[in-house]
Ligand code: TSB
């Protein structure tokens with residue numbers, strides 16, 4: 001007999017070799033129905049794995065997050081078995097459960113296409129009907145190596161396990177896999193699943209080691225849960241900026257242009273230009289001065305700033321010409337420091353706020369690149385503020401509030417504010433405890449005094465100082481940083497920046513780095529997703545589409561209208577193509593153009609317009625004057 005201590009503190013005696021399944025049945029039949037696995041001491045046990053000694057036991061039921069993981073991991077195995085039946089040469093890399101499902105990496109000569117997913121699903125259903133048990137077995141390292149001797153992937157994984165660790169394998173029918181476990185015990189428990197997509201993935205994430213084919217899937221305990229999840233995925237896909245960016249002709253990525261090096265198309269460029277004018281005005285009002293500095297700098301510049309020792313991994317490699325080394329800049333702060341240094345500064349000159357729309361390049365890992373959200377060439381709405389110590393609070397707060405204004409004008413939704421602090425990784429952050437403590441405590445007390453709710457993230461600071469980051473949630477449910485205010489005592493040291501104080505002595509200024517509304521690239525991804533591609537009028541690439549009912553009869557009036565709009569700086573376009581009216585209207589709808597003006601006899605005779613707003617059914621007729629006022633008010637108020 002062994003003693004089993006349950007969650008509620010009670011202790012029960014069972015025969016040695018008892019399983020979670022039996023304990024659950026013994027406790028209650030409803031519990032037995034819901035149970036998926038169990039924690040035995042701190043190890044996850046399958047329902048059918050024998051318990052051999054006195055243990056603490058917690059039963060994992062379908063409602064626990066762990067159960068979702070177990071189910072999905074089991075479904076990954078099931079999928080692998082089906083794949084192996086269909087493509088017998090298949091070998092398998094790793095196949096974990098992930099946040100919303102699972103994947104498995106597969107090596108096979110067969111090029112798996114979308115159309116194969118249904119076949120694989122069908123084979124999986126067959127194995128489910130066979131009610132195949134998934135049983136666990138423990139091997140020594142030697143036995144395991146022999147068992148997988150023809151499998152280079154599993155052999156590599158086994159070799160990496162600690163010498164003394166028992167190695168478990170799982171057998172389900174003819175299929176055997178190396179696995180730590182947590183399985184549902186029998187394929188019959190897997191019911192509601194779907195294979196979703198195929199992607200390439202490097203073995204161990206290493207691009208030198210060959211590409212595997214990764215199949216993603218998801219598995220749920222009920223039909224409703226699966227259907228709900230598929231609906232969420234559909235909605236996400238419809239909102240995904242990569243899809244919208246293509247449909248609305250905003251940007252283009254091309255492997256020959258280079259990964260993460262986006263090209264802006266006319267529609268995208270127009271929005272970007274509007275935003276640039278907006279930012280320029282906003283910053284002028286807030287006392288910023290605009291400058292422009294080169295995209296290329298000497299390596300020396302980045303050695304002085306500290307980027308070379310802390311940020312080199314994120315930079316493109318050095319270019320060498322005429323005995324000099326150059327790099328593409330990853331940030332503009334060093335140039336701005338040089339601009340500050342170009343004159344003698346007195347305490348009366350401060351704060352100095354330099355803003356620049358900065359094009360910069362970062363070497364982001366290819367696996368991390370995501371549409372416009374994470375790119376390698378980007379243009380940042382940047383600024384560096386050079387301030388006295390007594391101005392820090394006021395200036396950080398003003399920068400933060402300016403960010404909020406911009407976010408509000410753009411109508412964007414933020415997820416949360418993050419205070420990013422350093423950890424004690426000496427390689428990652430500059431090494432001066434006193435400066436770090438000062439900068440971190442200043443930002444913290446400012447957030448607290450202003451009652452700004454925030455989440456602290458240790459280890460996420462910039463190498464030169466702590467940051468206040470404004471975080472946004474993407475369609476794919478990732479959290480990314482949009483805006484940032486960063487406090488930096490390092491740059492002024494490294495460049496030996498100073499100003500003459502009212503005591504006649506030299507003093508060090510402090511630098512505040514500020515990213516207003518991210519890079520144009522990331523901002524565009526956020527705008528596309530939050531507006532589902534339907535830009536507010538002031539931002540829309542085309543604000544009005546004019547469609548004459550009959551080109552011959554109404555074309556001249558339509559053209560005159562179009563000219564007047566353009567004279568008023570309204571982005572209007574005229575559709576004079578030889579197409580059916582209905583077709584033109586539908587196309588303007590799919591392009592999500594805010595206003596369509598259909599011009600017929602009535603409009604011509606009354607000097608009026610009839611418009612239909614995007615997404616609305618009703619048509620409204622206004623006098624020409626009234627429509628001008630209406631649309632200009634829309635643009636002015638950014639509604
Ligand atoms: C604000 N030196 C500071 C600057 O003065 C700086 O570069 N900070 S940053 O590294 O945090 O980047 C600023 C912003 O650029 C980020 O908040 C983020 O919104 C955006 N960004 C960063 N990396 C990428 C990328 N790979 N693709 C698109 N946008 C990016």
Ligand code: ZN
Pocket residue numbers: 331332333384513514
């Ligand atoms: Zn900076």
